Amino acid sequence: MRIAVLVKVVPxxxxxxxxxxxxxxxxxxxADLVLDEIDERALEVALRHADDHPDTEIVAVAMTPEAxxxxxxxxxxxxxxxxxxxxxxxxxxxxxxxxxxxxAAAVQHVGFDVVLAGDASTDGSGGAVPAxxxxxxxxxxxxxxxxxxxxxxEVTGVRASDGAAVRVxxxxxxxxxxxxxxxxxRLAGFKGIIAAKKKTIETVSAADLGVDPEPADAARxxxxxxxxxxxxxxxxKIVDSGDAAERLADFLVENRLA
Ligand SMILES: Cc1cc2nc3c(=O)[nH]c(=O)nc-3n(C[C@H](O)[C@H](O)[C@H](O)COP(=O)(O)OP(=O)(O)OC[C@H]3O[C@@H](n4cnc5c(N)ncnc54)[C@H](O)[C@@H]3O)c2cc1C
Numbered sequence: 001m002r003i004a005v006l007v008k009v010v011p012x013x014x015x016x017x018x019x020x021x022x023x024x025x026x027x028x029x030x031a032d033l034v035l036d037e038i039d040e041r042a043l044e045v046a047l048r049h050a051d052d053h054p055d056t057e058i059v060a061v062a063m064t065p066e067a068x069x070x071x072x073x074x075x076x077x078x079x080x081x082x083x084x085x086x087x088x089x090x091x092x093x094x095x096x097x098x099x100x101x102x103x104a105a106a107v108q109h110v111g112f113d114v115v116l117a118g119d120a121s122t123d124g125s126g127g128a129v130p131a132x133x134x135x136x137x138x139x140x141x142x143x144x145x146x147x148x149x150x151x152x153x154e155v156t157g158v159r160a161s162d163g164a165a166v167r168v169x170x171x172x173x174x175x176x177x178x179x180x181x182x183x184x185x186r187l188a189g190f191k192g193i194i195a196a197k198k199k200t201i202e203t204v205s206a207a208d209l210g211v212d213p214e215p216a217d218a219a220r221x222x223x224x225x226x227x228x229x230x231x232x233x234x235x236x237k238i239v240d241s242g243d244a245a246e247r248l249a250d251f252l253v254e255n256r257l258a
Pocket of ligand 1: 027039061091092094123127
């Protein structure tokens with residue numbers, strides 16, 4: 001089985017992230033880039049399948065700035081067989097539709113029985129890319145699964161919804177997205193890190209995939225305005241002199257919080 005795992009490379013959430021006030025995009029030039037944690041979980045689903053089925057091939061696929069190659073190296077160290085990186089300056093600020101067009105072309109380029117993805121990225125968090133990729137590939141989408149079981153012919157799983165667990169299934173090929181309920185990725189061992197150095201990372205542009213990022217008739221999302229978050233104002237301190245409860249109640253009413 002060939003599994004393509006969509007891995008987004010995102011600014012590390014453990015450090016301060018900044019938004020460019022010119023473009024409205026995350027400042028990726030200065031940020032520490034990491035594999036999105038939700039995509040590491042998707043990769044773990046593929047790796048567990050490969051643990052039991054040694055003939056499994058896992059290709060990590062990312063559309064990312066050039067510096068994202070380090071994160072793809074990590075995917076290889078964790079156990080992916082190979083990687084495909086789509087790098088193209090014309091993709092800066094790509095919206096969900098363009099991203100899906102690129103990723104659908106990319107997984108067709110590498111070949112797949114299953115495409116695994118996160119349900120929503122940590123930074124863009126649109127949550128629409130996996131379903132859009134499935135639509136473009138004309139295959140079923142089993143999205144937001146908190147349990148995934150892969151066989152040679154189908155994927156089954158569970159989607160948690162309000163007050164119910166929905167069992168879903170689809171014949172392969174299919175696109176599957178996973179939630180945070182799935183286990184975290186394993187740690188990369190020394191052997192994996194060394195092995196990753198010999199694995200292949202193919203780099204392609206949008207043109208190599210046959211996608212034109214700026215066709216004249218495309219309806220693309222555009223950023224209309226971006227502004228800095230206003231600084232926090234000093235809070236109100238209530239010191240109890242016997243009337244704290246009353247003053248707290250007044251504060252809640254005044255600020256329409258009650
Ligand atoms: C040079 C360059 C600069 C970029 N700058 C930004 C930026 O500043 N902010 C930003 O949010 N995005 C940026 N991107 C990426 C792209 O614009 C977004 O990936 C896209 O809009 C998807 O939106 P989302 O994160 O809301 O997707 P979601 O639908 O929330 O993502 C769900 C899942 O889809 C998959 N996926 C989504 N995007 C990618 C991807 N790029 N590669 C592989 N898998 C993916 C992952 O599995 C993810 O968990 C940049 C891309 C390039 C090439």
